[in-house]
Amino acid sequence: MASKWEQKKTAIMKDYAAITDKILALNGLKGARLRPLKGGYVNIVLLATKGSTKRVIKISVDDKLQNEVYWYAEAKKANVSTPRLITYNLSEKTVPYKYMISSYIDGKPPSWDSRELQYRAGIFTGKALRKLHGRRVNGFGSLNPDNKWSNKTWIETLRYIRGFAIDDRAALRVLKPRQIELIDNLTIYNKELEVKSARLLHGDLYSQNLLYENKLDRFFIIDPSYYVIAGDPMYDVSYSMVERGKGFNAGVRHGYDIESLAEKELYRLKMLGIFQTFKDMTWYVSNNDSKVEIKKLHKSLLEGLSSI
DSSP states (O other): OOOHHHHHHHHHHHTHHHHHHHHHHHTTOTTOEEEEEOOOSSEEEEEEEETTEEEEEEEESSSOHHHHHHHHHHHHHTTOOOOOEEEEEOSSSSSSSEEEEEEOOOOBOOOTTOHHHHHHHHHHHHHHHHHHTTSEESSEEEEOTTSOEEESSHHHHHHHHHHHHOOHHHHTTTSOHHHHHHHHHHTTTOGGGOOSSEEEOOSSOSGGGEEEETTTTEEEEOOOOSSOSEEOHHHHHHHHHHOSOHHHHHHHHHHHTGGGSOHHHHHHHHHHHHHHHHHHHHHHHHTTOOHHHHHHHHHHHHHHHHTO
């Protein structure tokens, strides 16, 4: 049976021309040429070109686009390099879906072929995370349609992520039940991971959510997470450090200045690193994806557990 998101995507595609034509007409882009860009599970992403003007249109098939709109506004205040948010409509009245329009960055994720570029990308990521984490947020998790935060505490948020993003059946294909129990005790049931002050997060910042514009020799951050943009900064850092490129990891460590972190922050970073590795590994397993990556993540996870 198709998921709710798949059903909504199908509905958009049935009336694709009418929806996109209306969005283009409402935003001075009537007659623009459209080209699909890589979209995620819950969004359809298009490049609209009219003369020299290029815009990225993101049409959301779930109720979380307000998180991305909020994040781009806050990232701008933090002076973090992102595409420019031009306009958005969350009412679902002009068209039956939420959408946003942003500037187009003529770039792509930094190449794995260049360790030097990966290192620079990591430094940029670390410094950008420092800026983002300077923004205080008055709740945890993500924004609901009523603009209230989804969770009251950080541990509650972690438990939500655990339930949403980790497939236990997939986990049991590579881990023993006692190992999964240990991971849960170190993370979602670990009171030492609770934080009182929430900060702005990206939630999904690794090299594939960076764009490198070669002509400007400049990086840009895209695609914040739609289920966690507020919480413990160590969640963000730990996710970036799960990145498999050694050059990128070293860059993040340098850019964020990991060595300056307090003992409690380093502890949370380590525990959340286990959580992120567990989450990433089960994603690869549940999607029958790269056996090489599963093997690497499994090894890293066991090493993390054995070092405690």
